[in-house]
Amino acid sequence: MNLDEKIEKAEEILKDKNIAIAFSGGADSTLVAYLAKKVSKKVLLITFNNEIMPTNFLSNTKKISNSLGLEHETINQNFLEVKKFTENKDNRCYLCRSMMYSAIKRIATEKGFKVIVDGTNISDLLEDRPGIMINYENNILSPLVNAGIEKDDVLEFLNKQKIEYSKSTTCLATRIKTGEEINAKKINRIKYAEDFIKSITKDDTVRVRDIFNTAQIELDNIEPILNKNTLELIQSELKAVNFEKITLDIGKTDPEKKEIVIYKPCKDEANKIMFENELPYKINIGKTCPNFEKLGKVKCSEKMGVAMLDIDGRNVTIFENGKIVARKVKDKEDAQNILIKVLPMIRRVI
Structure with a gap:
């Protein structure tokens, strides 16, 4: 499908519904809100503020919701007061999303909205995001996933339509290494460091990771700070908020695009063309197989x-370690279309 066809499919999913949208003001939720404004009966945007978001997070959500002309509610809860969250264990993402979506669901229900929607896109399913399991457990609708819309599709559409969205919507707790305690001191100095570097670079896409008292700076474009005076100024400011060491990651803040399927030469002439991918998490085969039965004939062990899974004459094999292999497909586009149907049905190990 081309982008126009994907957008039409997403609109069809949203059409004539009363929906509440989990709204961060980022690219994905802004696209969903924009489409819902066009085709849904009634729309409510709900923003959850966990008190550890980037500066201007709330003001940006209000600004964007106003530009879309949609009703907007905000929920405030300080996650720094939640011990299980600040312990920052492997399940932090899952716990965070659980608390957020429980609150969003409660407000939506009180307001009379039965359908809750979020901006998860199909590319998100290729990443290690355990919180997405909360969507399945709470029947959260993800129209971008169901329409096969990838991250690049979202940005292309928003830029083409000149729709404003926020580029800084990720929780600052993601800057702290798993297993290291999250506390107000770390969050505040991360926020200060990012705001300071943004003021120099005039770029919203800045991340400062707190790694054992070392500030690791990540920028899409490092050129604005690559001179001795600017680097010394950044070092002075960040050491003033008790970072012991400052480093610069010369990679980009946004990872390279992850392909849904990758071509793999196939020695088996009967299968001829084969594509594969490897998800960065383990798959729960027992919970995945019943979902596959909705798509085609399934054999599980x-x-x-x-x-x-046999689906539309194609064969897809899913392994517990995260590997997915598609055989008997016509070409890459055919394999991708099959995987777009399969990915939302996969349940990961938590």
């Missing part, structure tokens, strides 16, 4: 950690 939890003992071997394998699920085999």
